[in-house]
Amino acid sequence: LARELKINLSEIKGSGEKERITRDDLINEIKNRISTTTDPAGEEINFSLWGPVDHIPLSKVKKITGTRMEAAWREIPQVTQFDKADITDLDEYRKKLNNEKSPIKTTFLPFLIIAVTHVLREFPDFNSSLSTDKETLIHKKYYHIGVAVDTPGGLVVPIIKDTNKKDMSALSMELEDLSNRAREKKLKPEELKGGTFTISSLGGIGGTYFSPIINPPQVAILGVSRAKWEPVFSKTKKTFIPRYVLPFSLTYNHKVVDGALAASFTQHLGKVLSKTASFK
Numbered sequence: 001l002a003r004e005l006k007i008n009l010s011e012i013k014g015s016g017e018k019e020r021i022t023r024d025d026l027i028n029e030i031k032n033r034i035s036t037t038t039d040p041a042g043e044e045i046n047f048s049l050w051g052p053v054d055h056i057p058l059s060k061v062k063k064i065t066g067t068r069m070e071a072a073w074r075e076i077p078q079v080t081q082f083d084k085a086d087i088t089d090l091d092e093y094r095k096k097l098n099n100e101k102s103p104i105k106t107t108f109l110p111f112l113i114i115a116v117t118h119v120l121r122e123f124p125d126f127n128s129s130l131s132t133d134k135e136t137l138i139h140k141k142y143y144h145i146g147v148a149v150d151t152p153g154g155l156v157v158p159i160i161k162d163t164n165k166k167d168m169s170a171l172s173m174e175l176e177d178l179s180n181r182a183r184e185k186k187l188k189p190e191e192l193k194g195g196t197f198t199i200s201s202l203g204g205i206g207g208t209y210f211s212p213i214i215n216p217p218q219v220a221i222l223g224v225s226r227a228k229w230e231p232v233f234s235k236t237k238k239t240f241i242p243r244y245v246l247p248f249s250l251t252y253n254h255k256v257v258d259g260a261l262a263a264s265f266t267q268h269l270g271k272v273l274s275k276t277a278s279f280k
């Protein structure tokens with residue numbers, strides 16, 4: 001039978017006496033090959049037929065995130081608006097803050113949180129949720145910003161509450177504390193609830209633009225990539241000048257927000273980030 005079906009017996013592990021390959025072993029192998037080539041109803045594919053594999057169980061966090069992301073992807077009509085901010089002055093200011101013997105290092109995230117909170121106050125639709133019957137938009141009068149933190153166990157999003165009431169150093173300290181505890185799996189359940197908007201920053205790693213997925217019941221999320229020096233044309237100087245430019249993306253629920261409003265949001269965010277006065 002093996003010869004007729006061109007099956008190499010050395011690839012089959014025998015279950016019979018002294019590991020002999022039985023007729024049943026051969027039939028099981030044939031069934032396995034049929035199911036892997038046709039995969040009719042999402043049946044498990046036997047990848048080891050084509051080479052060695054390892055099976056690594058998904059962490060609890062990865063499984064929960066995966067289920068939530070899958071639901072968000074299926075249920076929300078989401079669009080991503082890409083934009084850039086000139087953060088040359090902001091970067092100078094950040095370096096100055098870090099040189100002034102500040103007890104804690106300031107990264108870009110606290111600036112982003114302040115800028116986003118400022119823009120959310122002017123564009124309340126982005127700080128909202130849809131009611132379950134999808135007929136009412138619930139504007140939230142509080143600003144609780146979730147920050148995506150990459151941990152060995154998977155992605156965790158602790159919430160910084162009342163960001164409109166906190167200054168740069170308070171935000172820096174809270175951010176450091178929350179991201180450390182997220183990595184040590186020491187966050188309390190209530191520290192992961194009640195977020196009104198999320199920031200996902202991959203700027204420390206690299207890349208130019210990505211499309212983050214909305215974290216329901218929120219209606220928008222900001223994805224931040226790595227700033228780079230770029231030649232920008234100056235109308236007044238009539239020449240290109242080097243500017244430090246931050247690429248960012250805003251994914252929004254198109255049931256709640258239209259493209260024109262999303263583009264206004266990102267333009268406004270770009271302006272806020274370009275002025276150091278926004279942070280003093």
Ligand code: CAO
Nearest residue numbers: 107108109148149150179200201202203204224225226227
């Ligand atoms: N452009 C250029 N440099 C940037 C930057 C940006 N947008 N963002 C951060 N950096 C720099 C920082 O300034 C720092 O450099 P210096 O040491 O020279 O100052 C360095 O990159 C590392 O920053 P960081 O990433 O550790 O710090 P952060 O405050 O920006 O971010 C945190 C903290 C918790 C958000 C981050 O560690 C993290 O976990 N990011 C991953 C989030 C994620 O996985 N999102 C994807 C979700 S979808 O799967």
